[in-house]
Amino acid sequence: MSAAVYPKVTLPSHVQTILITGAGGFVGQQLLISLSESFPNINFIITDVRAPSIPASIDQFKQRIASLGADLSNKDEVKNLFEGRQIDAIYAVHGIMSGGSEANFDLGYQVNVDSHTALLAATRAHHIQARQGSPLPLYVYVSGLAVYGGEKCIPEAEIEPETTPLFPETSYGTAKAICELYVFDYTRKGFIDGRIIRLPTVAIRSGAPSSAASSFISGLIREPLQGQRSECPVADSIDDPNLDNFPLYLSRVSTVIHNFIHVLSLPASAFPSYSRTVNFPGITVTTRDIIEALAVVGGSEALNLIDFKKDPKVLSIMAFWPGSFNQQAALSLGFIRDDPKTGFLDAVRDFQAELKRGQ
């Protein structure tokens, strides 16, 4: 068992400083680890509501990393991130998750839209003030499959992005769709060089469970492998056909992070004139696949830590999760897809290895 091997990514040579927002979160931290390890000449500004910690595994790179606490819904604090710096690329990863933005409408839009338009405006102003002839700032906006909705979104569906209008049915997904529009228009106007990435579920997330309905997907692995109980909201027993009936579309953490970096390496000409959006590839698994992977890695001891208990609320949300998305466009741009057969087990083994390193 060894870590995944991905193609080497070469970033544009002008990228010397990268800003990562939401860098205290799981994805932000993984992205920072991978970027700082792979690109020894790049400096980082990382920010979150509180100054994000620098993971122990990259402590040796801390001189290349400036960690800043900032409230991005305050325009002055957004501007301050750029003050006295030349920032060449931005990963806009911050946001309030679906549960939180559904519970607090105003705060959700303040963070998930207004702080992003403030960041876009500050990036535009930063480029105007930059030395003449500077390349446009690369700007990666992190969207997700929550932009989809409507009658096409059912477990049996394979969504065709080219023929599927967006009908978000949460404030979280609505805000993502709104920001996608802004990022494209800033790009079209020549203010930034934007790229919009839509993530599948990321597995296995370490850390605490989140309010997202999909939280159990990582939870069914994460908690039992650490000797803790975990609830399976999909089924009442291991014989429940629900375990086979709700497909889950996801990607291994290391693959998502590789694709995050790959998108920065693409020339603007890789995209059509009317869109900068790419749906990251994913694989489709069932809850039974998850449980079987847990059994392979953790044995019956881990398996016995699962409490089967249907949650009608989670199931009602899952009834509108498409099982699959056509990923031809992403694959032709060089994005990586996990092995459909072994991908989830690989993700579980990654997590197990991470646990061992942490001991």
Add this chain to the structure above:
Amino acid sequence: MSAAVYPKVTLPSHVQTILITGAGGFVGQQLLISLSESFPNINFIITDVRAPSIPASIDQFKQRIASLGADLSNKDEVKNLFEGRQIDAIYAVHGIMSGGSEANFDLGYQVNVDSHTALLAATRAHHIQARQGSPLPLYVYVSGLAVYGGEKCIPEAEIEPETTPLFPETSYGTAKAICELYVFDYTRKGFIDGRIIRLPTVAIRSGAPSSAASSFISGLIREPLQGQRSECPVADSIDDPNLDNFPLYLSRVSTVIHNFIHVLSLPASAFPSYSRTVNFPGITVTTRDIIEALAVVGGSEALNLIDFKKDPKVLSIMAFWPGSFNQQAALSLGFIRDDPKTGFLDAVRDFQAELKRGQ
């Protein structure tokens, strides 16, 4: 020759006061005329940057009409519109047109998005403060076909709204798409009862030419029928095949206004759970059809007032205008479509009659 006859519309009985923004513009004025004539028990708040005038033809209704000047990008001025009133329905018609919002990015978004989110927030707050059990405020957001773009948008296309993602390629269209998302989410959350209408080109617009590329469509009729010269940017002569090659999708003013009122009469249950958007029906004509209609109504005298002079800029925009949109959804909801054969000539005759009344 008589005015068009449309089915009688019955509005919900609780609608006693209607707010119209952008009421100084052509569509806002026509809407006010039609509503005030058809509904003698309804009161109106009309607003624009300057307090809109009340058209002479409805001077007898002026006691039912409060005209207010307001800068809707100022949240306090938005709130003031509701102060001390009970407003039951809102037509959000205001905005900066495509030319203006393309020329001034920040002002465009300030007016075409920020003032609309301020109006939505004020409407939500207004309902919270209303007497218990009040029906949700009806909220009609005026969008347009500028939300479409991308490779499907060519003159030969018939756009299928159900399978066509939005790829706006102007800041104007982007702002429309953003506001559509907000209006739907406010509706989904139960803050308003929203309806989103996408207009085709409206013909014949009276008043001054606008900066829109489509301005010539009304201009080819409006100016010559008043003895003034008008430029045809599509062709270099009356024999130019361009006159037949660029289909134009439009609707007669009176039909658009009827449909504006009809949308207020529909129950919320007429819409699917995931969308409140309807593309208004239209008919497809060519520039030659326009010129022939001018000849029928104005004779060779009017025809001789057209200066044929290709404008490559206008033609490059027209190359991405879809010739037609599937309108089955709108027709099944009871929206009216002009007669495909006589509709444009009817629109020209409407305009001629308006000129005669004005003399």
